[in-house]
Amino acid sequence: MKTLDTDIAIIGVGSAGMVAYKAARKTTDRIVTIESGPYGTTCARVGCMPSKLLIAAANAARATRNSGSLGIHTDNITIDGAQVMQRVREERDRFAQFSIDDVLAWPQEARLHGQARFTAPGTLCINEHTQVNARTVIIATGSSPVIPDELKRALGDRLIVNDDIFAWTTLPQSVAVMGSGVIGLELAHALHALGVRVRLFSRNSKIGPLTDPEVLSQAQALTQTLLPTAFNSQLHHARLTTEGVELQYSTLGESENHTDTFDYLLWATGRSPNLAALNLAAAGVDIDQRGMPQVDPLTRQIPGHPIFMAGDVHGQRPLLHEATDDGYAAGHNAASWPKVQAYPLRASLGIVFSHPQITMVGQSHRALTDAGTAFARSIQPFANQGRARVDGQNTGTLALYAEHKTGRFLGAEMLGPAAEHLGHLLAWALQQKQTVEDMLACPFYHPTVEEGLRSGLQKLRAELRS
Numbered sequence: 001m002k003t004l005d006t007d008i009a010i011i012g013v014g015s016a017g018m019v020a021y022k023a024a025r026k027t028t029d030r031i032v033t034i035e036s037g038p039y040g041t042t043c044a045r046v047g048c049m050p051s052k053l054l055i056a057a058a059n060a061a062r063a064t065r066n067s068g069s070l071g072i073h074t075d076n077i078t079i080d081g082a083q084v085m086q087r088v089r090e091e092r093d094r095f096a097q098f099s100i101d102d103v104l105a106w107p108q109e110a111r112l113h114g115q116a117r118f119t120a121p122g123t124l125c126i127n128e129h130t131q132v133n134a135r136t137v138i139i140a141t142g143s144s145p146v147i148p149d150e151l152k153r154a155l156g157d158r159l160i161v162n163d164d165i166f167a168w169t170t171l172p173q174s175v176a177v178m179g180s181g182v183i184g185l186e187l188a189h190a191l192h193a194l195g196v197r198v199r200l201f202s203r204n205s206k207i208g209p210l211t212d213p214e215v216l217s218q219a220q221a222l223t224q225t226l227l228p229t230a231f232n233s234q235l236h237h238a239r240l241t242t243e244g245v246e247l248q249y250s251t252l253g254e255s256e257n258h259t260d261t262f263d264y265l266l267w268a269t270g271r272s273p274n275l276a277a278l279n280l281a282a283a284g285v286d287i288d289q290r291g292m293p294q295v296d297p298l299t300r301q302i303p304g305h306p307i308f309m310a311g312d313v314h315g316q317r318p319l320l321h322e323a324t325d326d327g328y329a330a331g332h333n334a335a336s337w338p339k340v341q342a343y344p345l346r347a348s349l350g351i352v353f354s355h356p357q358i359t360m361v362g363q364s365h366r367a368l369t370d371a372g373t374a375f376a377r378s379i380q381p382f383a384n385q386g387r388a389r390v391d392g393q394n395t396g397t398l399a400l401y402a403e404h405k406t407g408r409f410l411g412a413e414m415l416g417p418a419a420e421h422l423g424h425l426l427a428w429a430l431q432q433k434q435t436v437e438d439m440l441a442c443p444f445y446h447p448t449v450e451e452g453l454r455s456g457l458q459k460l461r462a463e464l465r466s
């Protein structure tokens with residue numbers, strides 16, 4: 001077995017690992033990266049980018065289909081599934097290639113292929129072909145979909161996850177989507193708009209990350225209007241037939257079971273950190289019942305060890321911009337270890353590219369309530385909002401939260417038009433520690449959806465107690 005001595009070993013060359021490499025390279029050339037899968041990153045290959053490409057096609061189909069209310073009639077739209085998927089794959093490959101080219105430009109000796117596992121503190125074994133002795137280690141191994149083994153055995157390649165969709169060469173007739181979280185919502189809405197027969201299954205009636213009772217109940221009602229759903233349902237069996245995947249299920253409050261058959265069952269019930277293969281115990285790290293070590297959220301260090309974690313693997317905020325921030329912090333701190341510094345987190349922002357979109361900013365309604373915070377809340381529906389009505393996009397609600405006494409803006413939950421953009425404005429205000437008064441002192445152009453935000457802020461100001 002070959003032995004390599006290095007300053008820093010980076011396990012996982014995804015978005016976090018790539019940024020970590022570039023950050024550490026400013027201090028040392030003695031870096032080894034280890035990747036067990038293909039280069040190109042989860043985000044570009046099977047995550048953010050292909051899902052948004054599919055959603056772009058879906059949005060175009062939906063807009064065309066719904067244009068009748070504006071007096072624009074397009075009879076019998078045709079969706080060319082092969083062309084839709086060809087564009088998704090070609091553009092996705094183009095995005096992934098940028099990351100691949102980036103990595104291939106690194107020195108060859110910095111790039112190992114294989115699965116890394118600890119054999120002792122500071123020592124990694126790569127597929128039994130190389131031993132790496134590293135002063136510090138960055139774990140940036142990402143996350144994987146959670147799939148029950150028995151279902152996989154029963155359904156084979158008819159049980160799919162997001163990765164499989166982006167390899168399709170055309171659209172199927174029907175897909176059952178299990179899980180109304182972020183991935184389930186985005187893909188169910190997109191496939192439905194593209195003419196695929198979809199049913200969205202959930203064992204409860206959660207809608208993505210929403211927790212505000214008002215926004216959530218509107219989201220539940222709207223989702224059930226827009227999509228075939230089976231909320232509060234229990235899956236009794238899933239089996240392969242000559243027709244496809246047969247599902248038998250019941251929903252809360254109904255006595256009889258339903259049976260339906262789909263081409264595929266898309267499993268979207270969450271992702272778990274890729275930690276099991278690493279054998280963290282050999283690194284001397286304490287892990288909890290879920291196999292997770294403790295990680296300092298600001299330095300990204302496992303306290304007391306020259307080991308750092310970056311990206312989805314530590315599961316704190318499994319989003320692309322957070323993964324790259326983590327990579328930056330972990331790369332710099334691994335290079336300067338034992339001197340490490342805190343890299344503060346940005347204001348929390350989440351966006352779900354569903355229909356309509358969802359955004360979560362700062363503290364959620366549940367977090368504020370659980371913490372016993374004294375907060376004011378306003379609810380602003382979009383049904384009669386000027387610009388939203390003009391565009392025929394007037395569905396949804398915005399909930400805003402601010403602290404009594406100080407008037408400081410604390411967070412928001414929204415389902416509705418332009419949520420991806422309003423979410424950014426709100427996150428920036430939060431990060432600037434603005435009060436509701438500061439936010440209202442900013443300009444709001446007429447007629448824009450942002451005026452709906454102003455109405456919500458005015459209501460919030462009226463709710464504040466000094």
Ligand SMILES: Cc1cc2nc3c(=O)[nH]c(=O)nc-3n(C[C@H](O)[C@H](O)[C@H](O)COP(=O)(O)OP(=O)(O)OC[C@H]3O[C@@H](n4cnc5c(N)ncnc54)[C@H](O)[C@@H]3O)c2cc1C
Pocket residue numbers: 011012013014015016017034035036037038041042043046047048049051114115116117140141142143162183274277278310311312313318319320321323
């Ligand atoms: C369908 C989908 C849509 C998404 N959409 C968005 C979005 O719109 N916006 C957003 O912000 N986020 C989105 N995300 C989340 C985003 O993709 C992730 O937060 C991000 O990709 C995490 O990057 P990472 O570097 O932590 O992991 P990855 O990019 O997955 O990198 C981890 C790497 O580690 C490798 N690895 C694992 N174990 C080992 C080992 N033992 N040895 C060696 N290598 C190993 C893996 O092969 C992989 O290449 C989406 C995710 C999915 C699945």
Ligand SMILES: NC(=O)c1ccc[n+]([C@@H]2O[C@H](COP(=O)([O-])OP(=O)(O)OC[C@H]3O[C@@H](n4cnc5c(N)ncnc54)[C@H](O)[C@@H]3O)[C@@H](O)[C@H]2O)c1
Pocket residue numbers: 178179180181182183184186202203204206208268269270271317318319350351352353
């Ligand atoms: N737009 C974006 O930023 C974006 C898009 C896609 C994915 N992502 C990232 O990917 C992560 C994973 O997404 P996800 O949708 O897989 O997870 P999720 O946690 O958002 O949703 C999982 C859903 O599955 C349900 N569930 C869990 N176990 C179940 C079971 N055994 N049976 C039935 N339902 C079950 C949960 O109640 C939840 O509603 C997200 O947290 C997000 O960080 C982000």
